[in-house]
Amino acid sequence: xxxxxxxxxxxxxxxxxxxxxxxxxxxxxxxxxxxxxxxxxxxxxxxxxxxxxxxxxxxxxxxxxxxxxxxxxxxxxxxxxxxxxxxxxxxxxxxxxxxx
Numbered sequence: 563x564x565x566x567x568x569x570x571x572x573x574x575x576x577x578x579x580x581x582x583x584x585x586x587x588x589x590x591x592x593x594x595x596x597x598x599x600x601x602x603x604x605x606x607x608x609x610x611x612x613x614x615x616x617x618x619x620x621x622x623x624x625x626x627x628x629x630x631x632x633x634x635x636x637x638x639x640x641x642x643x644x645x646x647x648x649x650x651x652x653x654x655x656x657x658x659x660x661x662x
Contacts, residue, residue, distance in 0.1 A: 564589060564600070565646035567621065571631025573606050574624045576617075582606040582628060583617055588645070591653045592618050598651045598659055
């Protein structure tokens with residue numbers, strides 16, 4: 563389910579967007595929300611300029627892929643073993659991401 567997520571550093575344009583973002587995290591939850599998102603990202607090329615400008619979105623919100631982030635053996639193993647073994651996720655009462 564999650565093993566096909568893009569690697570960190572990937573640059574994408576979101577549907578309806580007019581500025582590219584760079585993926586900075588996978589399997590993320592926004593503070594105070596109960597939804598688990600596929601990705602978090604920052605503006606590209608500016609980077610993280612403030613915590614209020616971190617974006618959360620799911621894979622299906624990507625319109626265009628401009629650049630695929632760094633992939634080495636460690637990344638490929640992480641996607642296969644860690645991300646590939648995740649089932650359905652949710653945010654628990656303490657704000658942590660957990661498996662159902």
